Amino acid sequence: MRADRDIFIDQIRQFDTDTLLSLAVSLYDELSRLRMIQLENERISTEAHIQFSELNEKYAAIVRENEELKKLLEKEIEKNVLKTKSIFGRKTEGFPALLDALDNPGEELEDESTAEDAGPAKDRRARAIDLESHKGGQTTRSGRTKKNPSLTDSLEKLPRQILYDLDVDALNEQYGEHNWRIAHWHQHRQLMKLDTPYYTQVVYTPVISAGLEHDLFTIPYMNPLIDKSAVSCTIMADILYRKFALGLPFYRQARDYQMQGIALNKQTIINWAGTPVPEICEEVYEFMTQLLVGYRYTQCDETYIQVNKDGYGPGHKSFLWVHTSSELTDCPPVIIFCYEETRGTDHLRHFFREFLGYITCDAYISYRVLEEESGGEILTTGCFMHCRRYFAEAFFVQNVAAMSDDEPAALPETRALLLIRGIYQEEKKLKELTADGRTIAREGNVAPKVNAFFEYIHFLEGSDNVFSDRMKKAITYALNQEEHLRRFLTDGNIPCDNGHVERIIRSYSVGRANWLFADTIHGAKVNAIMYSIVETAKANQANILIYLQYLFEQIPLRRMGGDKDFMADMVPWSEAYRTYEEKKQQQRQSLYGQLFPEPERPRTPRKKDRSAGMPEGNGLTA
Numbered sequence: 001m002r003a004d005r006d007i008f009i010d011q012i013r014q015f016d017t018d019t020l021l022s023l024a025v026s027l028y029d030e031l032s033r034l035r036m037i038q039l040e041n042e043r044i045s046t047e048a049h050i051q052f053s054e055l056n057e058k059y060a061a062i063v064r065e066n067e068e069l070k071k072l073l074e075k076e077i078e079k080n081v082l083k084t085k086s087i088f089g090r091k092t093e094g095f096p097a098l099l100d101a102l103d104n105p106g107e108e109l110e111d112e113s114t115a116e117d118a119g120p121a122k123d124r125r126a127r128a129i130d131l132e133s134h135k136g137g138q139t140t141r142s143g144r145t146k147k148n149p150s151l152t153d154s155l156e157k158l159p160r161q162i163l164y165d166l167d168v169d170a171l172n173e174q175y176g177e178h179n180w181r182i183a184h185w186h187q188h189r190q191l192m193k194l195d196t197p198y199y200t201q202v203v204y205t206p207v208i209s210a211g212l213e214h215d216l217f218t219i220p221y222m223n224p225l226i227d228k229s230a231v232s233c234t235i236m237a238d239i240l241y242r243k244f245a246l247g248l249p250f251y252r253q254a255r256d257y258q259m260q261g262i263a264l265n266k267q268t269i270i271n272w273a274g275t276p277v278p279e280i281c282e283e284v285y286e287f288m289t290q291l292l293v294g295y296r297y298t299q300c301d302e303t304y305i306q307v308n309k310d311g312y313g314p315g316h317k318s319f320l321w322v323h324t325s326s327e328l329t330d331c332p333p334v335i336i337f338c339y340e341e342t343r344g345t346d347h348l349r350h351f352f353r354e355f356l357g358y359i360t361c362d363a364y365i366s367y368r369v370l371e372e373e374s375g376g377e378i379l380t381t382g383c384f385m386h387c388r389r390y391f392a393e394a395f396f397v398q399n400v401a402a403m404s405d406d407e408p409a410a411l412p413e414t415r416a417l418l419l420i421r422g423i424y425q426e427e428k429k430l431k432e433l434t435a436d437g438r439t440i441a442r443e444g445n446v447a448p449k450v451n452a453f454f455e456y457i458h459f460l461e462g463s464d465n466v467f468s469d470r471m472k473k474a475i476t477y478a479l480n481q482e483e484h485l486r487r488f489l490t491d492g493n494i495p496c497d498n499g500h501v502e503r504i505i506r507s508y509s510v511g512r513a514n515w516l517f518a519d520t521i522h523g524a525k526v527n528a529i530m531y532s533i534v535e536t537a538k539a540n541q542a543n544i545l546i547y548l549q550y551l552f553e554q555i556p557l558r559r560m561g562g563d564k565d566f567m568a569d570m571v572p573w574s575e576a577y578r579t580y581e582e583k584k585q586q587q588r589q590s591l592y593g594q595l596f597p598e599p600e601r602p603r604t605p606r607k608k609d610r611s612a613g614m615p616e617g618n619g620l621t622a
Contacts, residue, residue, distance in 0.1 A: 071469075077397075078397040078470060155189055157589075158589075158592075159589055159593040160593070160598075161192070161595075164599065164601065164602050166602045168605055181604040194592075198235075198260060203221065205221045225272075225275075225276045225552060225556070226271075226272065226275055233549050233552040233553040236272060236273075237548035239253060239269055239272065240277070240530055241534075244530045244531055244534045245544050245545075249514050249515040251266045252514075253266075254269055270523075276552065277530060278522075278525070280551060280556065282529055284570045284571070285336070287570070288334050288336060288571065289351075291571075292336055293352065293354055295325050295329065295334070296356065296357035297325065297326035297328070297357055297360075297491075298323055298324065298325060299324045299359070299361065299495070299500055300322065300323050300324075300348075300498075301498060301501040301505060302320065303505045305318050305517075305524055305527070306517040306518070307518050307519075307520065307524045308520070309521070310520075310524075312341075319341075320337050320338065320527075321338040321340060321347055321351070322335070322337055322501055322504060326493055326494065327495055328435065328492065328493050328494070329435070329493050333536065333539035333540060335504055335535040335539055336536075339521070339525050341521075344366065345366040345370060348369075348370045352374075357378065357379075358378075358379050358380070358381055358487070359378060359380050359381070360380075360381045360382075360495055360498050361380055363383075363477065363480070363481055367380045381488055381494050382481045382485035382487065383497045383498040384423065384497045386477075386497070386498070387420065387474075387481065388417065388420045390470070390474035391416045391417050392417060394413045394471040394473075395417060398468075412471065416460075416474070416478075419449070419456060423449045423450055426446045426449055427446055427496050429441075429445075430442065430445075434492070435491070435492035437492065439490070439492035442488075443489065446496075447489050450486060454478070457475055457479060458479075461475055461479060507535065507538075533547075533551070534548075537572040542572035543584075543585075546581050546584050547577065550570075550581070551570060554570070554580075
């Protein structure tokens with residue numbers, strides 16, 4: 001390399017100045033070109049690096065988005081599975097029912113199917129899993145159980161129409177005249193209904209002519225419900241009973257009345273219901289509310305109601321708060337529905353402002369806020385039904401159908417469900433005990449089951465196992481609510497769950513599915529009043545139709561008589577109402593019984609007298 005350099009130097013020494021100058025310029029141009037190429041390469045390299053960084057960031061974002069979409073897809077699949085279960089599955093969260101539903105999923109009916117439905121397949125899968133280790137004893141209740149009346153027993157209490165089915169000519173033709181007799185009668189019963197139970201009651205009031213001048217005076221008359229209206233206590237009770245007990249909307253009732261030949265339209269029915277209910281029933285509603293607040297043990301939940309003209313935008317949902325007495329107390333049950341435009345804590349503050357005691361409820365934050373603000377005078381107790389529901393959902397989204405018979409029992413979701421099952425089995429045995437006896441029995445039998453459940457939940461929390469999002473949510477719920485879920489063990493008047501209120505709300509939900517919404521806030525408040533009265537009557541085993549008639553008949557009558565302290569007689573467990581209901585039942589029995597007088601029982605036709613028809617003077621004597 002050194003020799004080449006020396007040779008090059010010797011060569012350029014032979015060049016003149018112009019040649020060297022020209023050579024230097026060419027070299028400079030070449031150097032400039034190379035520098036430009038270098039700069040371009042550096043620019044390209046920088047842009048490539050920037051693009052690479054951008055692509056790398058986009059790739060990372062796509063990976064993150066893909067993971068998020070996977071999680072979202074899993075959640076949507078879980079929601080779809082749970083929705084399918086709620087529509088087509090068993091309405092229970094018991095472990096065997098969940099297992100059966102997962103192994104044999106329901107399918108939506110196909111309207112345009114070309115194949116005939118031949119019924120369920122014979123190869124329906126049924127798992128045989130041994131649950132003996134989790135049963136914890138028998139599940140029968142202690143004490144006597146009330147026997148439900150049979151249809152035969154109820155038919156005995158109704159008025160009777162007696163008919164004798166006897167065709168003498170047909171029997172003579174079949175067996176020969178005077179060759180048969182009636183040995184005894186068989187009795188066959190049918191439940192019948194009168195076609196037209198409506199009638200018009202016409203009340204005449206006299207016009208008096210008094211004195212020598214014959215001045216005319218009219219005796220005043222006023223309809224106690226709506227003046228100058230055709231509404232009566234019985235028809236009002238019938239309208240409200242069919243709406244709030246049977247879930248029949250007003251427009252369907254109007255159609256039924258019109259089919260009966262009664263020109264009663266929907267708007268008239270709405271006006272009839274909207275006017276007397278607040279005027280007559282609201283006082284009873286307030287009286288029962290005060291009774292409930294005076295109880296020490298209550299239960300509470302809430303559900304939605306849609307009100308069209310509530311001042312909010314379309315789709316806004318208002319709420320009905322449902323307050324009841326504890327299902328385990330010995331006091332007469334009271335059920336109160338309260339309409340509120342929101343789900344805020346202000347309603348609880350107002351309703352329970354004079355309350356001291358326990359509220360069994362779910363984990364909604366407003367109940368906890370109320371407890372903190374009360375300074376310990378109000379304590380909330382948890383709901384094991386909600387706790388179990390979280391674990392049931394976590395179990396249901398598992399792919400149990402692909403597992404062997406031994407694998408489902410090893411799932412942590414299964415273990416948690418079975419532990420809760422053991423708590424309910426022990427609690428079910430104590431239904432017929434007194435509150436003190438239930439408290440003692442819970443300490444010995446139920447508390448160990450509760451301890452075992454929470455020990456297992458704490459074990460799951462501290463383990464390294466990877467759980468589904470549903471399972472994590474179930475574990476978190478149980479841990480956060482442990483203090484409240486344990487409180488029922490301290491008092492036999494506190495139930496272990498809030499299922500009593502949910503069953504009451506179900507009756508309302510069935511009606512809501514039919515009438516869908518309330519048009520005004522006034523209508524929503526009427527709904528709250530009437531559902532309170534109807535559900536309280538139902539809980540006290542009162543005849544709802546007669547009880548409504550009792551209220552609309554007796555309250556105006558008592559007010560006109562100047563009685564100001566009669567609300568204690570208006571509750572469905574009062575002696576005054578029980579006497580009224582008994583008399584009404586007797587009146588109905590007597591009234592309808594007169595429609596069917598008992599006929600004379602037919603006898604076997606006798607042979608004709610042989611002497612009959614013989615000519616006189618034949619010489620024969622008797």
